[in-house]
Amino acid sequence: MSEPVTLRVLGTSVTLLESIRQRAEEELGIRLVYEIHNVQQAQRIAVMQPERYDLYDQWFHNVDFVWPAGAIQPIDIRRIALWDEINDLPKRGRLHTSDKLGAGSLPSERLFVQHDGKLGSQPTERISMLPLTHNADSFAYRPERLPDTLAATEESWSWLINEGWCGHIALQSDAAIGALDAALALQAAGLARFENLGNLRLDEIDQLADLLIKKQHHGHFAAFWSDDQEAGRLMLDPAVSIQSLWSPTLMQLHRAGIQYRLAVPKEGYRAWFGGLSLSRRAEGRVKDAAYAYLNWWLSGWPGAVMARQGFYISNPPRARDYLSAAEWDYWYDGKPAREELPGSDGLPLIDSGERREGGSYAQRMGHISVWNSVMDEHNYLVRRWNDFLRARKAA
Structure with missing residues (x-):
């Protein structure tokens, strides 16, 4: 054999x-x-x-x-x-x-x-x-730390560069993902206008990097993460109140008893x-x-x-066929959980009554602003993104 x-x-x-x-x-x-x-x-x-x-x-x-x-x-x-x-x-x-x-x-x-x-x-x-x-990804934030100036506004990518969160924001470190979140934020705030958000020109990459470096010179971003485990640790840190996020990190936050909200940005998801x-x-x-x-x-x-x-x-x-009716209703149909639901590890995750942000599968995947991208000028983007990651708060 x-x-x-x-x-x-x-x-x-x-x-x-x-x-x-x-x-x-x-x-x-x-x-x-x-x-x-x-x-x-x-x-x-x-x-x-x-x-x-x-x-x-x-x-x-x-x-x-x-x-x-x-x-x-x-x-x-x-x-x-x-x-x-x-x-x-x-x-x-x-x-x-x-x-x-x-x-x-x-x-x-x-x-x-x-x-x-x-x-x-x-x-x-x-x-x-x-x-x-x-x-469909966006960002998560601690609602109890929401700045008063944003309390009555619709969730937006612009929140990632809003001064009300200054010093308490984390981004994904990969240029193919983090730079898109940053570009979405700058465009949503009216600080930049990109012809094709998923494929920036050289001058647009410079504009993006220069604006982010300027922000970082007064300590706007607290940290950067490379995987979902690191993202979870950051969100548990009192220094971070808002950050781009991947879904597996939500399990860590649920289990830690952290109150958070996953944003449904008016501009659409990444x-x-x-x-x-x-x-x-x-x-x-x-x-x-x-x-x-x-x-x-x-x-x-x-x-x-x-x-x-x-x-x-x-x-x-x-x-x-392998999900309970309650699981399907919550994860795919966007309905409130009728009972406590398990996570991928089999342990309790979703409390009864919770509803998934953004609605059903069709609603969430029909509200896409941009897909993760490798741009024509990816190598240049990586160089300028690294300039930003190395930027420090001015003395």
Whole structure:
């Protein structure tokens, strides 16, 4: 009898959960190794060392790095049994034709491998990444610390640069994400106007960086975070009252008894779409195991686990089979929780009567301002973003 295949999955703690790994091993009969790093480290390994992983668990905007580098190979959708069940959001950029298309790196524009080897939205039988988890992100704040000047105003990205929060704001440190939050804030405040929020020109990047550095010279931002664990620690710190946030961090805040609100910005959410890409080095039995794992992710149980930490899956009806009616009503339909609901770790998370900010799945994913993006001038953005991260309060 041959040894079980070992499948190595590179990614972050956002979706590489131990409960997922154990269940997949049990059901697929493989040995599954999760290689967990922060966003930048995982991205660097994915691009430069495809021999170190078999699958890359990451976001669609990262495809803009790994595909041109030749680090990943196309996925054949003919080997994905439930491909037709995946909804229109990753395939066409929106759930409904009446929804506004967000700016930035739309999953649909980098999903299909075209006949010339480039990526595009024209459907083919090969894709760059299997679309799976996704969400609409914003920022969280401590309502008891809301400045009086904002008490009667509608939630807005501009709050991240409002002087009333000065010295108590945290941002995500990755330029492909944090810079978008900052750009949304500056534009919402009327301090800048960007022609294409998801793809800034050189002069717009300079404008963004210069305005942020000026803010930082009087200590406007308290901290920067690189993963959801670090984000949670910051939000528990009395020094931080408002910050951009990912959904898993909410579990930490719930469990710590912290009162917070996840904003529904009037300008719209910053959205992301994640999935799995196949390393160019995967072949033979490993490649077969990779396809089994890809199909398993669409089978329902993983999508239910993701729902319990606030994420959506690309074929929601399958996940519904593994969620209670109360869970589905809360996570997907935006209704008040009829009972106490568990988190992805199985422990109590949502109290009876709570309602998810932003409403239903269709409402939240139909209110997207921009997708996480890799801009044409990404390298320059990173340099200027690092100038900002290094800026210090003036003496």
